[in-house]
Every structure is written in C-alpha cells, then in structure tokens.
Amino acid sequence: MKNQSSPDIIAEASEPDQAWTQAILERPGFLIRRLHQIHVSLFMEECSGFDITPVQYSIMSMVSLYPGKDQHELGQAIGVDRATLANVVARLEKRDVLRRENAQHDRRVKQVFLTQAGQDILDQMSEPARRAHARTIEALPVKGRAQFMSAMKTLTEAGNIHSRAPVKS
Amino acid sequence: MKNQSSPDIIAEASEPDQAWTQAILERPGFLIRRLHQIHVSLFMEECSGFDITPVQYSIMSMVSLYPGKDQHELGQAIGVDRATLANVVARLEKRDVLRRENAQHDRRVKQVFLTQAGQDILDQMSEPARRAHARTIEALPVKGRAQFMSAMKTLTEAGNIHSRAPVKS
DNA sequence: GATTATTGATCAGTATACTGATTTATTGAC
DNA sequence: GTCAATAAATCAGTATACTGATCAATAATC
Numbered sequence: 001m002k003n004q005s006s007p008d009i010i011a012e013a014s015e016p017d018q019a020w021t022q023a024i025l026e027r028p029g030f031l032i033r034r035l036h037q038i039h040v041s042l043f044m045e046e047c048s049g050f051d052i053t054p055v056q057y058s059i060m061s062m063v064s065l066y067p068g069k070d071q072h073e074l075g076q077a078i079g080v081d082r083a084t085l086a087n088v089v090a091r092l093e094k095r096d097v098l099r100r101e102n103a104q105h106d107r108r109v110k111q112v113f114l115t116q117a118g119q120d121i122l123d124q125m126s127e128p129a130r131r132a133h134a135r136t137i138e139a140l141p142v143k144g145r146a147q148f149m150s151a152m153k154t155l156t157e158a159g160n161i162h163s164r165a166p167v168k169s
Numbered sequence: 170m171k172n173q174s175s176p177d178i179i180a181e182a183s184e185p186d187q188a189w190t191q192a193i194l195e196r197p198g199f200l201i202r203r204l205h206q207i208h209v210s211l212f213m214e215e216c217s218g219f220d221i222t223p224v225q226y227s228i229m230s231m232v233s234l235y236p237g238k239d240q241h242e243l244g245q246a247i248g249v250d251r252a253t254l255a256n257v258v259a260r261l262e263k264r265d266v267l268r269r270e271n272a273q274h275d276r277r278v279k280q281v282f283l284t285q286a287g288q289d290i291l292d293q294m295s296e297p298a299r300r301a302h303a304r305t306i307e308a309l310p311v312k313g314r315a316q317f318m319s320a321m322k323t324l325t326e327a328g329n330i331h332s333r334a335p336v337k338s
Numbered sequence: 339g340a341t342t343a344t345t346g347a348t349c350a351g352t353a354t355a356c357t358g359a360t361t362t363a364t365t366g367a368c
Numbered sequence: 369g370t371c372a373a374t375a376a377a378t379c380a381g382t383a384t385a386c387t388g389a390t391c392a393a394t395a396a397t398c
Contacts, residue, residue: 024230024247025336028305029208029223031321034248034336036205037355038328039198040384044356045331054198055384061193072346078193079203084385086347091383108346108393136197139327140320148320151309152200155317158308159207162214164386167194167203206385209354213386224354241376253355255377260353277363277376333356 035136043132050125055080056088056097057129060114060122063098068111070103076168084165097121204305212301219294221266224249225257226298229283229291232267237280239272245337253334266290 024030043054052060058078063069069077075085089112092098097118103109114122137145160166193199212223221229227247232238238246244254258281261267266287272278283291306314329335 024227024234025338026318026322027302028318028321029212029302030227030247031318031325032201032205032208032305033223033354034325034332035321035328036201037248037334038325038332039201040355041332042328043198053383054202058193058199065193070346078199079206080384081386082347083349083387084383088384106346106394110347133196133198135331136201136328137324139323144320144323147316148324149195149197149200151313151317151320152197152204153195154308154313155306156200156203156207159204159211159305162210162304163203163207164210165206169194202384209385222353239376249354250356251377252357252379253353257354275364275376279377 039132039136042135043129046128046132046135047125050121050128052097052121052125056092057122057125059085059088059092059112060097060118063112063114064119064122067113068101070109070111071100072109074112075165079160079163079165079167081165092118208301208305211304212298215297215301215304216294219290219297221290221294223301225261225266226291226294228254228257228261228281229266229287232281232283233288233291236282237270239278239280240269241278243281244334248329248332248334248336250334261287 040054043057047057055078059074059080062074062077066073066077071085071089072082074080074089075082080088089098089100093100096115099113099115100110101113103111137148140148156167209223212226216226224247228243228249231243231246235242235246240254240258241251243249243258244251249257258267258269262269265284268282268284269279270282272280306317309317325336
C-alpha cells in the first residue's frame with residue numbers, strides 16, 4: 001500500500017484494504033470488546049449501590065461455593081491471573097467482604113472466605129446480577145439466545161488454552 | 170496439598186441459589202469477559218513484535234480512514250471514552266505512531282493524524298490482525314460464524330445506548 | 339542434611355476503561 | 369459586549385488485566 005500521512009491519501013487507498021478498514025466496527029474482536037463494555041455497564045446499573053464489579057461478583061460467588069479456596073485456585077477457576085486476583089481480593093478484604101487466612105498445611109497459601117457482610121451482599125445481589133446477565137442477551141430472540149450462548153461456550157472452550165489466564169476445571 | 174471447602178457448607182445452600190452459583194462459568198457476562206481475554210491474547214500473539222494493542226489498532230485504522238478526526242470524534246467512533254482515548258493517543262504520539270495538531274477553527278480541538286511510521290505499522294499489521302480476528306471465531310462451523318457475528322451485531326447495537334461510551338455513527 | 343527446583347504470593351510497571359472535577363476555548367443569551 | 373452555558377481536553381483516582389521480577393516456603397534431588 002502506498003501512502004504518506006497527508007489527509008487526501010484516502011482516495012488512493014486500494015480497494016480491499018479500504019473495505020477492511022471500513023469494517024473496523026464489524027470485526028469480531030471489536031464487537032466482543034463492545035459487548036463486554038455493555039455488559040459491565042448493565043451490571044453496574046442493575047447492581048448500583050453495592051459497588052461490586054462483575055469480576056468481584058464472580059470471585060464472591062466462587063468463594064461462596066468453595067470456602068477456603070486459595071488465591072491460585074480462585075484465579076484458575078474464573079480465569080483471572082494471580083496478580084489481578086490478588087489485587088481484587090485485597091480490595092474486597094479491605095472492605096470486609098472477604099477474609100484471607102494463611103493455610104496451616106502450607107504457609108505460602110492464602111485461603112479466602114466470605115465474611116457475613118460479603119455473604120449478605122452476595123445474597124442481595126443475586127436478582128440484580130441475574131437481570132444484568134439476562135439483559136445482556138435480551139435483544140436476541142429466545143431461540144437465538146440459546147444459540148448465542150452455545151457459540152460462546154464453544155469459542156471460550158476452544159480459545160481457553162490461548163488465554164493468558166486459562167480456566168482450569 | 171490444598172483442601173477444598175467443607176461439603177456441609179455447600180449442602181446448606183438453598184437449591185435454586187446453588188444452581189445459579191454453579192452456573193458462574195456459563196453466565197453471558199462471564200463468557201463475554203473470557204472471549205475478550207482470549208481475543209486480546211490471540212491478537213497480541215499474531216501481532217507480536219509490533220507492540221500494538223487491539224484498541225490502538227482500532228484507533229489507527231480509524232485515523233487512517235479519517236485523517237484529522239479529533240479526539241472526541243475518535244472516541245465516539247470506536248466506543249472509547251474521552252479520558253481513555255486521550256491516554257491511548259498520547260502513548261501512540263510518544264512512540265511517533267500518531268501526531269496531534271491543534272485545529273485552527275477551534276483551539277480546543279486536537280486533530281489526530283498517522284505518521285509515516287504509523288501508516289507503515291498499520292499496513293504491516295493488516296494480515297496478522299485479520300488472522301487474529303478470524304482465529305477468535307475459528308472454532309465455530311462456517312455457518313455458525315455468520316450467525317454469531319449477526320448476533321453480536323444485534324446485541325451491540327441494542328446495548329449501545331446502555332454503554333458509558335456509546336458508538337456514534 | 340544441604341542444595342536445587344518449584345510454587346504461592348507480592349511488587350513494579352503498563353494498558354484499557356471508567357468517574358468526577360477542572361481548565362480553557364467557544365457559543366449563546368441578554 | 370458581557371456573562372453564563374457548553375464543549376474539548378486534561379487530571380486525579382479507581383478497577384481489571386497482564387508481564388516480568390522477586391521473595392519466601394515447600395518439595396525434590398543428591
């Protein structure tokens with residue numbers, strides 16, 4: 001492709017590349033980023049007042065299901081790298097939502113538990129969180145929603161190994 | 170090595186809520202976050218050596234198509250809030266990929282242009298970027314890919330207004 | 339038992355993504 | 369023409385997400 005950075009070069013762009021450039025807004029990665037932004041917005045709107053983010057909610061849900069899971073395991077369970085997970089958990093600990101305990105069998109390990117306050121928040125957020133997830137795929141017809149979720153599962157399972165923080169089940 | 174949660178705590182959870190909690194990994198928002206992570210990984214892998222992120226590539230593509238677009242317009246065009254956009258552009262300017270110019274018709278406005286180096290990078294990244302996007306939905310059958318992209322368009326268009334940084338076309 | 343390797347956690351650094359406040363320039367109302 | 373409202377950009381602060389390095393505890397090897 002021949003081009004300088006002068007403004008009037010657009011007209012000279014070759015056809016295929018221009019078409020590709022114009023498709024910016026329809027590339028898979030672009031739409032995935034947008035849908036992620038949209039979901040986070042919907043989640044924060046539905047759960048306003050709790051000041052809990054989607055990832056924080058995922059962590060809290062997982063800890064509720066497996067109390068005492070350590071930070072390493074938690075990260076692998078929900079697909080968050082250890083550094084990020086440690087940050088999020090530290091923030092929630094400061095707010096008395098979670099509690100960390102040094103494991104007796106291995107002093108390197110920090111086990112995570114929900115506090116009563118954390119459990120209360122989790123319970124109260126159940127419905128709003130459900131609504132946020134539902135609203136994210138609401139615009140699809142009912143059949144389309146199942147197809148979409150099935151496709152998402154296929155893609156995330158296939159791509160899991162390529163992710164920097166794969167989910168380990 | 171690490172002990173799991175005590176089973177009796179799980180058993181105490183009420184049935185519907187436990188089912189909901191166990192579905193953590195299948196909630197729409199969770200899978201969208203995961204797929205976003207996966208795409209970014211694939212993109213950075215395919216485009217390694219350029220040190221350009223997906224969002225940076227989107228901005229560069231848009232500036233290539235519309236040289237002189239200002240920061241406000243750019244943010245709206247690709248769905249990035251003004252603060253984030255200013256950060257990204259500042260970073261790319263420091264690396265001599267983009268260039269900012271104060272508009273003559275309005276001294277508040279900063280117009281953005283690609284440098285020659287930026288245009289070169291954009292050209293060279295065209296194929297790897299294309300591959301990254303293709304690989305993101307590669308695991309679906311060909312028919313499924315079209316359906317999936319169609320659903321993504323529906324959802325992002327419907328959710329656009331709910332996003333904090335809606336795309337303005 | 340001492341040395342080496344591995345592992346969990348943390349720290350420093352960077353990037354996207356947002357909020358709310360502030361600064362500066364322009365526009366609109368009077 | 370002046371003053372208020374608006375708009376573009378920036379700044380400060382927070383959160384997710386990652387990399388690479390470091391540290392301390394454990395496990396493996398000799």
